[in-house]
Amino acid sequence: MSHANLDLVVIGSGPAGQKAALCAAKLGKRVAIVDRREMIGGVCIHTGTIPSKAIREAVLHLTAINERSLYGDSYAIKHDITMADLLYRSNHVVRNEVAVVHNQMRRNDVTTFFGYARFTSPNSIRVTRSDRGADDTSEIFASNFLIAVGTDPARPAHVPFTPDRVIDSNQLLELKHLPRSIIIVGGGVIGTEYACMLQAVGVKVTLIESRPSLLEFVDQEVVELLQFRLRDMGMRLRLGEAVSDIRLTDDGVEVQTKSGKRVTAAMLMYCIGRQG
Incomplete structure (x- = not known):
């Protein structure tokens, strides 16, 4: 037509x-x-x-x-x-x-x-x-x-995206159940916002950010208070840690950082960047 x-x-x-x-x-x-x-x-x-x-x-x-x-x-x-x-x-x-x-x-x-x-x-x-x-x-x-088509979450080829195991921020809205624990890679606006909410409802959150602090565009004094509050809520912050490998395990996901640390959880959400 x-x-x-x-x-x-x-x-x-x-x-x-x-x-x-x-x-x-x-x-x-x-x-x-x-x-x-x-x-x-x-x-x-x-x-x-x-x-x-x-x-x-x-x-x-x-x-x-x-x-x-x-x-x-x-x-x-x-x-x-x-x-x-x-x-x-x-x-x-x-x-x-x-x-x-x-x-x-x-x-x-x-x-x-x-x-x-x-x-x-x-x-x-x-x-x-x-x-x-x-x-x-x-x-x-x-x-x-x-x-004016907007953007989608970045999905790098080296990240093994898998439904209900390794997800992006869009897929979080499709979940049927909250995970018992989650690793969030990326301490920008999206990653930090969802980390706060998930920790508040009882999910054990580990937030990994390669920069030395969260939200570097925000006043440093405000960020320090935020980071203190997140740790006080029970969240694990891994600042200054870059992710070198993400792999699926029998019961969840394992992340290895470039410094050699290993972090495990039931789910991982990748929140670094968006692309159009």
Whole structure:
């Protein structure tokens, strides 16, 4: 199926793509936006900022960690917290945010195409429906295209990614059960954030970072207080330690650092970098 020439087609429906499509539509341009049906709203809504912050709020509520100075260290809304408990709130927030995006596009007459886009000429793309196969395609012609497809977690070839054993931050949101212990490689924003949350709900966390401290872009005094608090929660920090090898074992994962140390856990999450 072919569609008449549009003024702008945006490939990717994350924050950048949404704003571009809406701004052009408000200026009277004929606009369409393309993304997979299951990813409308982009990485921000489905695997990035929105789910991680929703899980954080679930952790704060269920553990009542901010109330313990008043009620005691053993106080909690729920003691045996599961992955389903954490994802319940996250999934609810994601559904609401997706509905907001759909409504914004509809109100501003932005046509939405679901599927994978591929350029067939400088002024046309072919969109294949991701849920219906190669036979269900649309040809879209436009004067201008904006590519705003975002990023995915980096997955280096030397890391033996395996479901439920060695995962990235996206796959954490697909877990059915919380692991009893986890090694998180990478002490950046994503790794540190999930390390805090998992430790708070009872997972034994080891956080490995090759730099001498976490979050080097943050004021050093703040970082030192954070690191003290993480250790006080029971987290093991391995700072200034680079990972040389990751291997699967019968009952989990083993990491060897370049300094010769060995660390074992039931699961490993690799959180170093993202790629587009």
